[in-house]
Amino acid sequence: MSAATTRKTKARTKGRPDAEGTVGREALLAAAVEELRVSSPETLTLAGVAARAGVHPALIRYYFGNKDNLLREVVKQLVDRGQESARATMESSAPLEEKLAGRLQSMIGVIQSNPHFHRLVLDKIYGQGNDGDGEDLLGRIATRGMRLTVSMLHDQPSRPIRPIDPRLLHVAMIGLTEFFVSAKPLLHELFGENADIDELKSRYVSFVTDLILHGISAPDPAAPTGIDKGRRKGQ
Known part of the structure; x- marks a missing residue:
């Protein structure tokens, strides 16, 4: 097999970027949640989330488009x-x-x-x-x-x-x-x-x-209690 053929075989088809293991949408969201515990929304970066998830930032852009x-x-x-x-x-x-x-x-x-x-x-x-x-x-x-x-x-x-x-x-x-x-x-x-x-x-x-x-109002001490009301009705 020629070197050109080898490169063509290894080339990734357009679509979902390659990632280590199985890293999907939910794993990326979990990584973003964890990153937000140490970074503000303004300072959070896709690169930081990707590093936490162990993937390339392109995978985040594939699923979510942008930050x-x-x-x-x-x-x-x-x-x-x-x-x-x-x-x-x-x-x-x-x-x-x-x-x-x-x-x-x-x-x-x-x-x-x-x-x-x-x-x-x-x-x-x-x-x-x-x-x-x-x-x-x-x-x-x-x-x-x-x-x-x-x-x-x-x-x-x-x-x-x-x-x-x-x-x-x-x-x-x-x-x-x-x-x-x-x-x-x-x-x-x-x-x-x-x-x-x-x-x-x-x-x-x-x-x-x-x-x-x-x-916050204290009960009125002069107001009849439930027992008193019952007694009055029975009178």
């Missing part, structure tokens, strides 16, 4: 995972307090595990909601998130709740959980440099759960 599309898919995957992990509990017959606390804990956990999650959501979903792909993604995420909130409130309810707008509760929970992680310097200022952040998170989730369920 912007890669980051958008990362956000989509992170949101999908977080919502899916909460679905079983939200649709269960667990007490409302347990559902609410679990949802808050899960939302904070996603941000703790992915420090740039909030920035990515703002830039790649909310910030691009007016274009075709961004609008579709925002609609999908909002619909699935709202479904979880409605399920939490109404699927096999364990206690009566007053009429509320679940859309406003959904927005409130996002705001209440997103700031907790970025507020770490404030937490240390308020609770001391040696404050245990995990312990504070547990306290915060319990506090917000109670706040949403009961508000």
